[in-house]
Amino acid sequence: MASLKRFSPLPGFGLAMGYTLLYLTLIVLIPLTAVGAKTLSLGWEAFWSAVSSPRVVASYQLSFGASLLAAGINVVFGLIFAWVLVRYRFPGKSLVDALVDLPFALPTAVAGIALATICAENGPVGELLKTFAIEVAYTPYGVLLALVFIGLPFVVRTVQPVLADLEREVEEAAAGLGAARWQTFLKVILPHITPALLTGFAMAFARAVGEYGSVIFIAGNVPMVSEITPLLIITKLEQYDYAGATAVASVMLVISFLLLLIINALQGWMQQRYTAEA
Amino acid sequence: MSIAIRNISKQFGAFKALDDVSMDIPSGELVALLGPSGCGKTTLLRIIAGLEYADQGQILLAGDDTSALHARDRQVGFVFQHYALFRHMSVFDNVAFGLRVKPRRDRPAEAEIRRRVKRLLELVQLDWLADRYPSQLSGGQRQRIALARALAVEPKVLLLDEPFGALDAKVRKELRRWLRQLHDEIHVTSVFVTHDQEEALEVSDRVVLINQGRVAQIGTPEAVYDHPATPFVADFLGSVNLFHGRVEDGQLRLGEHALGAADGSDGSALAFVRSHEFELLPGWAGRGGLPATIVRVVSVGPSAQIELSRTDGELVEVAIARDTFRLLGLGEGDKVSLRPRQIRVFPTEAQAA
Numbered sequence: 001m002a003s004l005k006r007f008s009p010l011p012g013f014g015l016a017m018g019y020t021l022l023y024l025t026l027i028v029l030i031p032l033t034a035v036g037a038k039t040l041s042l043g044w045e046a047f048w049s050a051v052s053s054p055r056v057v058a059s060y061q062l063s064f065g066a067s068l069l070a071a072g073i074n075v076v077f078g079l080i081f082a083w084v085l086v087r088y089r090f091p092g093k094s095l096v097d098a099l100v101d102l103p104f105a106l107p108t109a110v111a112g113i114a115l116a117t118i119c120a121e122n123g124p125v126g127e128l129l130k131t132f133a134i135e136v137a138y139t140p141y142g143v144l145l146a147l148v149f150i151g152l153p154f155v156v157r158t159v160q161p162v163l164a165d166l167e168r169e170v171e172e173a174a175a176g177l178g179a180a181r182w183q184t185f186l187k188v189i190l191p192h193i194t195p196a197l198l199t200g201f202a203m204a205f206a207r208a209v210g211e212y213g214s215v216i217f218i219a220g221n222v223p224m225v226s227e228i229t230p231l232l233i234i235t236k237l238e239q240y241d242y243a244g245a246t247a248v249a250s251v252m253l254v255i256s257f258l259l260l261l262i263i264n265a266l267q268g269w270m271q272q273r274y275t276a277e278a
Numbered sequence: 279m280s281i282a283i284r285n286i287s288k289q290f291g292a293f294k295a296l297d298d299v300s301m302d303i304p305s306g307e308l309v310a311l312l313g314p315s316g317c318g319k320t321t322l323l324r325i326i327a328g329l330e331y332a333d334q335g336q337i338l339l340a341g342d343d344t345s346a347l348h349a350r351d352r353q354v355g356f357v358f359q360h361y362a363l364f365r366h367m368s369v370f371d372n373v374a375f376g377l378r379v380k381p382r383r384d385r386p387a388e389a390e391i392r393r394r395v396k397r398l399l400e401l402v403q404l405d406w407l408a409d410r411y412p413s414q415l416s417g418g419q420r421q422r423i424a425l426a427r428a429l430a431v432e433p434k435v436l437l438l439d440e441p442f443g444a445l446d447a448k449v450r451k452e453l454r455r456w457l458r459q460l461h462d463e464i465h466v467t468s469v470f471v472t473h474d475q476e477e478a479l480e481v482s483d484r485v486v487l488i489n490q491g492r493v494a495q496i497g498t499p500e501a502v503y504d505h506p507a508t509p510f511v512a513d514f515l516g517s518v519n520l521f522h523g524r525v526e527d528g529q530l531r532l533g534e535h536a537l538g539a540a541d542g543s544d545g546s547a548l549a550f551v552r553s554h555e556f557e558l559l560p561g562w563a564g565r566g567g568l569p570a571t572i573v574r575v576v577s578v579g580p581s582a583q584i585e586l587s588r589t590d591g592e593l594v595e596v597a598i599a600r601d602t603f604r605l606l607g608l609g610e611g612d613k614v615s616l617r618p619r620q621i622r623v624f625p626t627e628a629q630a631a
Binding site: 167169170172173174175176177178179180183187188191192 | 327328329348349350351354355356358360362363364365366375376379380424427428430431
C-alpha cells in the first residue's frame with residue numbers, strides 16, 4: 001500500500017541541510033575542535049595562567065578594543081562612502097567604486113608595510129603628524145589605523161545594495177509629510193539600512209580581530225602596549241608552546257563567537273520586526 | 279484651496295515634458311489629469327507638489343506663489359502609485375508620521391495624535407489593521423493607508439499619482455468609487471493622474487486631457503466625451519474608429535460611400551465614430567452606409583463586440599446591444615452596411631497645421 005507522502009514546495013531540504021552540516025563540520029568545526037583538544041591537554045591551572053597573564057590580557061584589550069572601534073569607525077565612514085556611491089554621479093565614480101575593494105585584494109603584509117612606511121617618523125604622514133605631536137606608528141593608534149584600512153570594504157559593500165534598494169519615493173513621501181531632511185534620515189533611511197550596517201559592522205569586526213599581517217608592521221609590537229593577540233599566539237608557537245598558543249586562541253574564539261552571536265541576534269530581531277508575514 | 283497653474287514648462291534634456299501649461303483648479307474640486315504615458319501629467323503633479331521644479335511658470339496655491347517653497351512647506355498631500363509606505367513602521371506609525379515630525383510647538387500631544395490617527399484609520403475603514411506592517415497588507419489596503427497618511431497632516435491639496443495603477447481591475451473599480459465618496463465627504467481639492475479614461479470620466483468633476491506636454495482640453499466628463507476639441511481627445515476617450523474621408527454638402531464620404539451627416543466645411547477630414555454609435559444593416563444594399571464583412575463576434579456582457587473588415591481591408595469595431603444583435607441574425611462572414619449615428623469631424627488641414 002502506498003503511503004501518502006507530503007511534498008514540500010521547496011524540495012531538497014534533507015540533501016541541502018545534510019550537505020551544509022557536513023561542509024560546516026569539515027571546514028569549520030573539525031579545525032576548531034582540534035584547537036579545543038590541544039587546549040585540553042593543558043591542565044586547568046596551566047590553561048588559566050596561559051590565558052590570564054597580564055601581557056595576554058593587555059593583548060585581548062587591544063585586539064578587541066581596537067577591532068570594535070575600527071568597525072565602529074568603518075560604520076560611519078562606510079555609510080558615507082556607500083551614500084556617495086549610490087546617490088551621486090560624478091566623474092571617476094567607477095574608479096572609486098573599484099578602489100573600495102582594494103583592501104580585500106591587497107596582501108595584508110603589503111598594506112602593513114605601506115602603512116608603516118608612510119606613518120613612520122620619517123614618512124610623509126608621520127612627519128606631518130609629528131608636528132601635531134601625534135604618533136601613529138608603533139602605537140595602538142597604528143593598530144587601529146590598520147584595522148580601519150582592512151575593514152572598510154565590508155560596510156560599504158553591505159550597505160550599498162540596501163541603500164540603492166530604498167525607493168526615492170519613500171523619501172519624497174516623508175518630505176511631503178513635512179519631515180525635515182534630518183528627520184527623514186533618522187526615521188526613514190537609517191532604520192532601513194540598520195540591519196545592513198550591523199552586518200557590515202560584524203564582518204569588519206570579525207576580520208579585524210583575526211587580522212595579523214597588516215598590523216604587525218605598523219604596531220611595533222611593544223608588549224603591554226601595541227601587541228595584538230594573534231601576534232602573541234604566533235610568538236608562543238615560535239617558542240614551541242603549542243598548548244599555550246591554542247589556549248589563547250580558544251579564548252579569543254569564544255569571545256569572538258559570543259560577540260558575533262549577539263550582533264546576529266540583534267540584527268535578526270530588527271529585520272523580523274518589519275518583514276514578518278502574518 | 280484653489281490651484282492655479284501658470285505657464286509651466288519643463289524640459290528633461292532634449293525632451294519637452296511640459297510646454298506652457300496653464301489651468302485653474304477651483305477649491306474643493308476633484309480633477310483628473312488624463313493622458314497617455316509620457317505625456318507629462320505626472321511631471322505636472324510633481325511640480326505642484328514641489329518634488330520637481332519647473333523651468334518656467336508658477337504654481338499658485340490659494341493665490342500665493344509657491345514656486346520657491348520646499349515640498350515639506352507646501353501643505354500638499356501626495357499619494358504614490360506604489361504606495362511608498364515606510365516598511366519598518368506599523369500602519370499606525372505610518373499614518374502618525376506626518377504629525378510626529380512637526381516642530382515641537384505645532385506637534386499635537388501624543389493622545390491627540392492617537393485620536394486623530396484612529397479617526398483617519400476609521401475614515402479609510404482599516405482601523406483594525408493599525409498594528410500590522412505594510413508587508414502584511416494587500417495592495418488596496420496599502421493604498422488606503424497611504425491616503426490616510428497623506429490626509430493626517432490636513433493638506434490643503436491632495437495629489438494622487440496613478441493611485442490605482444498597481445491594483446487589479448476589481449479592486450481598482452471599488453477603490454475609485456470609494457475615493458469619490460471620500461472626496462464628497464472631506465472636500466479637499468484633489469488632483470489625480472491617470473492614463474485610464476474610464477477612471478477619469480467616472481471619478482472626476484473635471485478632466486484635463488494632456489498630450490505631449492500640452493493641455494488638449496479641459497471640461498466636465500460629459501463635455502469632453504461628447505464634444506472632443508481635438509482629434510487626440512476624440513481618439514483617446516472611448517474606443518473609436520478613425521476614417522480618412524471628405525466632407526461634401528454636409529455629408530461624410532469615404533470614396534464612393536456616403537456615411538452620414540457631418541458638420542464642417544467641405545474638404546478632406548478626419549472622422550471619428552465610437553464603436554457603439556453604429557447601426558448594422560444586413561447586406562450591401564444601396565441604402566447608404568459603409569459596406570463591410572463581419573470578421574469576429576465576441577458576445578459577452580451587455581453588448582456584442584463585432585469586428586468588421588471594410589472592403590479595403592481596414593478594420594472597424596462596432597458594439598451593439600446583444601439583444602439587438604441577436605434579432606439581426608448575423609454571424610461571422612456576413613455582409614453588412616455600417617451606418618454611423620454620430621460622426622465627429624476634424625478638417626485635415628487644421629490637423630496638419
